[in-house]
Amino acid sequence: MNKLIKSLIPVIVCCILGLIFYLLLSIAFGANDTKVNKSGDSDAKQAISQRVKQKKNIKLVALGDSLTQGVGDPTNKGGYVHLIKEKLKKNKNVNVSTENFGKAGDRSDQILARLKESKNMQQQLKRADVIVLTVGGNDLMQTLQKNFTSLSSKEFTKVMASAEKVYTNKLNMLLK
Numbered sequence: 567m568n569k570l571i572k573s574l575i576p577v578i579v580c581c582i583l584g585l586i587f588y589l590l591l592s593i594a595f596g597a598n599d600t601k602v603n604k605s606g607d608s609d610a611k612q613a614i615s616q617r618v619k620q621k622k623n624i625k626l627v628a629l630g631d632s633l634t635q636g637v638g639d640p641t642n643k644g645g646y647v648h649l650i651k652e653k654l655k656k657n658k659n660v661n662v663s664t665e666n667f668g669k670a671g672d673r674s675d676q677i678l679a680r681l682k683e684s685k686n687m688q689q690q691l692k693r694a695d696v697i698v699l700t701v702g703g704n705d706l707m708q709t710l711q712k713n714f715t716s717l718s719s720k721e722f723t724k725v726m727a728s729a730e731k732v733y734t735n736k737l738n739m740l741l742k
Contacts, residue, residue, distance in 0.1 A: 626651055626664045627690050629677060629740075630700035634668025650698060665690045673704040674736035681740070701740065705733050 628634045628647040636645030644651075644666060651662045667687050669680070681687055691697060709729040713722060 621660060621695065623661045623663070624654055624658075624695045625690075625693055626654070626662055626696045626698070627694035628664065628666045628668055628698045628700075629681070629687070629691070630668045630698075631672045631677070631704055632668065632670035633700040633703070634666065634698070635670050636666070636668065637670050646700075647698065650696075654696070665694075668700070671704060672701075673708060674701050674733060674740060677701055678736060678740050699740065701737065702733060705729070705736075 626647070632638070633645060634647060636643070636647065639645040639648070641648075644664070645668075647664055647666050647668070651664050654660060654662045667680070667684075667690075669677075672680070681691075706729075709726065713725045
C-alpha cells in the first residue's frame with residue numbers, strides 16, 4: 567500500500583499544480599470575462615473593471631511564488647503577470663506598469679516575511695491599482711513531503727486539515 571501511495575505523490579502534485587496553472591491562464595486569457603468569478607464576487611470584478619476604465623495608467627503588482635515570478639514561461643516574458651498586463655493593455659486600452667515580487671519556492675510564511683521586511687514592496691502594493699497573488703503550492707508541497715509517506719490515510723487527512731487551517735491563517739495575514 568505504501569508503494570502505491572508513494573507512486574501517486576508525483577501524480578497528485580502535478581494535478582494540483584496543473585489545475586492552479588490552468589486557472590491562472592483562464593483568468594489571464596479571459597475565459598471568465600462574462601461569468602461571475604470563482605468566489606461569486608461579480609460586484610468586485612465590476613468595480614475593478616470600472617476603476618480600470620477611468621484610468622489611463624494602471625499599476626499591476628504581483629506577489630507570490632514561482633508562478634508569479636514566471637518560472638516555466640517558455641517566452642521568458644514574465645508568465646501570467648505578463649499575460650495579464652497585455653490583456654489589460656489590449657482590452658482596456660491603458661498603459662500598464664508592473665512590479666513583480668514573485669520568488670520561486672516561497673511558501674506563504676516566506677512571502678509574508680518578505681512583505682513585512684520590504685518597505686519597497688509595501689509601498690508598491692499601496693500604489694497598486696491591481697494586485698495579483700499566487701500562493702499555496704509550496705505550502706502544500708511542504709506538507710506532503712513531511713507527512714505523506716509516514717502516515718495512514720486517516721492520519722494524513724488530519725494532518726492536511728491542520729495544515730489547511732495554518733495556511734488559511736497565513737493567507738488571511740497576507741491579504742490584510
